[in-house]
Amino acid sequence: xxxxxxxxxxxxxxxxxxxxxxxxxxxxxxxxxxxxxxxxxxxxxxxxxxxxxxxxxxxxxxxxxxxxxxxxxxxxxxxxxxxxxxxxxxxxxxxxxxxxxxxxxxx
Numbered sequence: 123x124x125x126x127x128x129x130x131x132x133x134x135x136x137x138x139x140x141x142x143x144x145x146x147x148x149x150x151x152x153x154x155x156x157x158x159x160x161x162x163x164x165x166x167x168x169x170x171x172x173x174x175x176x177x178x179x180x181x182x183x184x185x186x187x188x189x190x191x192x193x194x195x196x197x198x199x200x201x202x203x204x205x206x207x208x209x210x211x212x213x214x215x216x217x218x219x220x221x222x223x224x225x226x227x228x229x
Contacts, residue, residue, distance in 0.1 A: 130160040154192035
């Protein structure tokens with residue numbers, strides 16, 4: 123059985139890896155352009171992936187895997203500075219420089 127793994131961080135790309143559980147081998151499949159300082163990836167419904175952009179103005183992006191490439195499909199402001207974490211299925215208290223925000227989970 124094969125599994126896809128996404129790797130991100132403070133770098134220009136999000137990397138797609140494939141892990142084969144039968145052979146216990148992992149290999150790099152592709153690099154796709156990442157949001158700036160993509161510090162968190164969160165799976166959503168219908169194949170959508172969400173990413174926080176830990177930058178001074180704070181943004182969250184939606185992404186979708188199209189074949190072997192990850193495509194940015196949208197972005198919104200978080201209305202706060204440098205969001206480090208995001209989640210859809212749990213209530214979140216997000217701390218940012220000089221502010222705290224509360225978001226109700228949607229799952």
